[in-house]
Amino acid sequence: MPLVGVGDVSKRILLGRKLRSSQLGETLLSKRIALPVFASDALSSVAYAPDEVFIMLSLAGASAYVWSWKIGIAVAVVMLTVVASYRQNVHAYPSGGGDYEVATVNLGPNAGITVASALLVDYVLTVAVSISSGVQNAASAIGFINGHEATVATILVIVLAAMNLRGVRESGTFFAIPTYGFMVAILGMGAFGIIQDAAGTLHPVESASLTVVPDADHQGTLTQVALIFLLARAFSSGCAALTGVEAISNGVPAFRRPKSRNAATTLLLLGGIAVTMLMSIMLLANRMGLKYVDPGDVGRLRDSSGNPLPASYEQHTVVAQLSRAVFHDFPPGFYFVVAMTGIILVLAANTAFNGFPVLGSILARDGFAPRALGSRGDRLAYSNGILFLAILAIILIQAFDAQTTRLIQLYIVGVFVSFNLSQLGMIRHWTRHLKTEKDPAARRRMHRSRLINTFGLGMTAVVFVIVLLTKFLAGAWIAILAMVFFYALMRGIRKHYDRVEEELAAGDEDKVMPTRVHAMVLVSKLHKPTLRALAFARATRPNTLEAVTVSIDDESTARLLQEWDDRNFDLPLKVLHSPYRELVRPVVEYASAIRKANPRGVVAVYIPEYVVGRWWEQLLHNQTALRLKGRLLFTPGVMVISVPYQLRSSIEHKPEDWVRPSYRDGVSSGRGRQIGR
């Protein structure tokens, strides 16, 4: 159709050629590639999780920083527990449904869509937080980004969405190098810093000489309760490091065989690496005297004599400060670390772009999301889901001005909703399987798995309560509200599909054939399309055949009638008068009237159309046929027959996706790989 055509062309230009179904196999990921693709989210969070811990502790002044590495250890313990739990998940549910599938199968569909709501919200937040933090890191090295963070972040989201619309595989290879680069950068910096520390040559960071004024609520000596609450807040902010762990469990189908084992191994790898990175950053920051406050509250930083800092002072991110000090005599080291951190954070958002559309298509398959999300796009990517994700993330980035600390408040609650429901589901899973399993070895394994999941549930439940208590008012309520909205939406959609399906269920009475066919051919001019429609209508030998025209002005109708007579058609031309100068209504009403007179017959309305190829030609020709067809669909007992006449331009300028891929390949792809049929 005209409008589709335009979209298709631009889509094609942006996305390149499409992939064949059997090529899906080619897009499967090895562990080497899967680690960067799916683990980049979890790994990258070590770039902002420590910052958040220091920001929270700084509320009570720099003295509270003595707690930082203990909080780091607590986060690491939770992280390893969750990794151990999810290793059970990927073995038991390798289909990529992840937490959603686990919850649905074991706890019922309502738990399933609760998880789905949480995941949807978190995917959006992953993009928003990662990109925002990446831009913030970039601003530490590239001064002119300062003040334009939201704009830069928005552009990055758009670029990422476009890349993902091109398909998973290219993204995978593309993202591998920077992810490994990030590991090398952070672990290298950590190792180098620890060596310097041992040698006594470790430099202090730029903020080492500063002091931190406690905020209004934390002046003076803290009460026990206040201290515990502060530590709880710091801990739950640190749990941002856990986000993204579940991504692998949603991505199992993208792994090479044996999918589950490869995914489990990748999970373990990622857990180990993430914990090591996190702890080295916490440790170094402590040793190097870092002072770090909320970027929106830099005024609480003072110089060594207690005076306010100059207005031009810019607080750089933790990673930037550490690397600048560690590599104080080797600037390329600093730039490498900051560049890799910035890039990995942007790429972490890619995890969401990989996971979100998969979840969306699963939800669509189960009738909880619009079916349009379920259709694989041209390039095996689920285009609609990618676009949806990008738009929501951009809205969040703009609403929170790309400030990581504010976005983080919304982030963590959703992750723990799915952690908890997933572990609960897994316990039920093992319990159910234990009822039927006889083999003692298998039973042992199941018992062990259940134990791990139970421990995981206990741990994540405690963390969930802590997160809820400390984050609810700070922003988590927005995320929870969004989850409730998605939950209601998904239930509503499912209800609608169920109702439609019920209404459409066919019985034997639906096979009854209409007794007669009353055909009418719509005539506006006597050109080739009309004659063709008349000929085609005749060929179907209807019981009644008539030509019908709508009279808008008398003069042209008289001319048409004259020409009709001149051409000696052996059927009458019926004139419908249109007091409102409408073309559509008189036809619809006439068709209804005929049908009413003969309720067991069917009215066949033949609409001659001519087809042009170029988009601007389509603008130039009346869309009346389209509107008429649309309206006639609402008329019972009518069928609408388009008789197209193809103008030359429609043959020369066919819509792009009409051209066969095998032909397109030779033209538009430089890869030299032919796709046969």
Place this chain on the structure above:
Amino acid sequence: MPLVGVGDVSKRILLGRKLRSSQLGETLLSKRIALPVFASDALSSVAYAPDEVFIMLSLAGASAYVWSWKIGIAVAVVMLTVVASYRQNVHAYPSGGGDYEVATVNLGPNAGITVASALLVDYVLTVAVSISSGVQNAASAIGFINGHEATVATILVIVLAAMNLRGVRESGTFFAIPTYGFMVAILGMGAFGIIQDAAGTLHPVESASLTVVPDADHQGTLTQVALIFLLARAFSSGCAALTGVEAISNGVPAFRRPKSRNAATTLLLLGGIAVTMLMSIMLLANRMGLKYVDPGDVGRLRDSSGNPLPASYEQHTVVAQLSRAVFHDFPPGFYFVVAMTGIILVLAANTAFNGFPVLGSILARDGFAPRALGSRGDRLAYSNGILFLAILAIILIQAFDAQTTRLIQLYIVGVFVSFNLSQLGMIRHWTRHLKTEKDPAARRRMHRSRLINTFGLGMTAVVFVIVLLTKFLAGAWIAILAMVFFYALMRGIRKHYDRVEEELAAGDEDKVMPTRVHAMVLVSKLHKPTLRALAFARATRPNTLEAVTVSIDDESTARLLQEWDDRNFDLPLKVLHSPYRELVRPVVEYASAIRKANPRGVVAVYIPEYVVGRWWEQLLHNQTALRLKGRLLFTPGVMVISVPYQLRSSIEHKPEDWVRPSYRDGVSSGRGRQIGR
């Protein structure tokens, strides 16, 4: 169709109920109403034309103001000449084609579309200039508009467009009061001022004590050439007062009978009133010591001791300054004048909203504009043209920051292009008619008319050259460029329509009937719509009938085949395999193949569809049928049959314009006027 439905609903909410063709008569305008509707543009220009004259003269300092009333007289003479000329036009061409029709009939289609291009550009500028000037006037009384002129102007354009989408008649009554109010305000102010002057109690205006520094090019004593050029610039700026005179000649069909005479009388009235207003403003301004410079160049104003004015100084418009001084002891008088001026300027833009869509529909009728512009919208207004005009005007307002003085530079050249071509055409018209006319009285009248038009042509030709010389570099080139663009566009569109018509011209060979009908019913599920499509297809008794399904995954295809067998259909279900998971391409290719095997037959593709009513339901159902139909139109020898199945929601939530107006009336209109059929 789904998408149309959504638009329809929102359109209906915005625009109210639609009008019947025979109601067109009701929207005809009496002189009393036509004057404000069509003359508001020409009248309102006296609100900015004097300002422009004073701005131009001020380039040489306040001493040049001695020329102002002479320039006023020159403008008045041109105005009356043009009015006299156009009185001939409305008699000779009462159909509303105005200058376009005069030029086309007498000088050929190229002259016609030249005029049309000029008019199109000028309609846009009328909106932009009038609204901008109106906002500027409002800012003289309402301080907080200062600095937000472009935003306020944009909002006003949107409001005006919405009002016009509701139809001419309501606009007419609505606009009458303020237009008459404006006449009373300006003429009253003039009379009151002149009385005060005679009594010796006339107050000086606020800028009377100021001095004006000549701009860099006009320092010292002016040469003869420089003075003449300055006066020419002032004069051509003053000719802004002439814009809008032609509006009546485009609006003749909207007058009550006798249309032409009423239009001619209205023209004369408008000319007289406009000249009186213009001269009273020029006169008063002179007597009251007004100093007025380009609002973008207020720095050239100095206080009586020659010192610069404070930065906070705001230069008010000429009308605002005059009325504040005339009504210095009666502030309501000042507010009345300024309010009426602001309102009339906004309403003047309405002239364009009345004229532009009429011209657009005439161009569409002649094949120079997209046919969509030719269809009357629901409410007898030509909706597409109104939207187009509003969008272009908003672009101009934003581009020139709603600065009247900068927009005026683009404005006047187009008016005089159509003045000239129109008068030239009228001369030819009379000459041609004189060849056949025998009646001496009629011949005398024609001779007189030709004389008037010849004089008009001479006058407007001179002014055109002056305008071109003085305005070209100042901005008229933009308007001319736009005209060239519209000209080329219109010729291109016409060429396209001609080519299509030629290609579509039918011969007798087009009546040949296809030898056989090969029908295929597309099956995705075995629900009611599919069964209905099968029954309908059977009822047409095709030569071949088969059911076809596209297999995307083997499992669901197997299920479908099983169900097919269970239901005992006595025809086979053919499975098309789709390696690219596409639904559309395999069907299109299969249909092509069948047609290729039997080139003299026709392939009938039956597509079962179910129809939902609510817009959000339409989002939830796959648009595959729509896309498939679109693509099949490009396939020769195929006809596409939609067999709709109406779900309950489609009956409960029919598209709004489906409901009959007679029924709608009782519900949605509070006017108590019933529309029968």
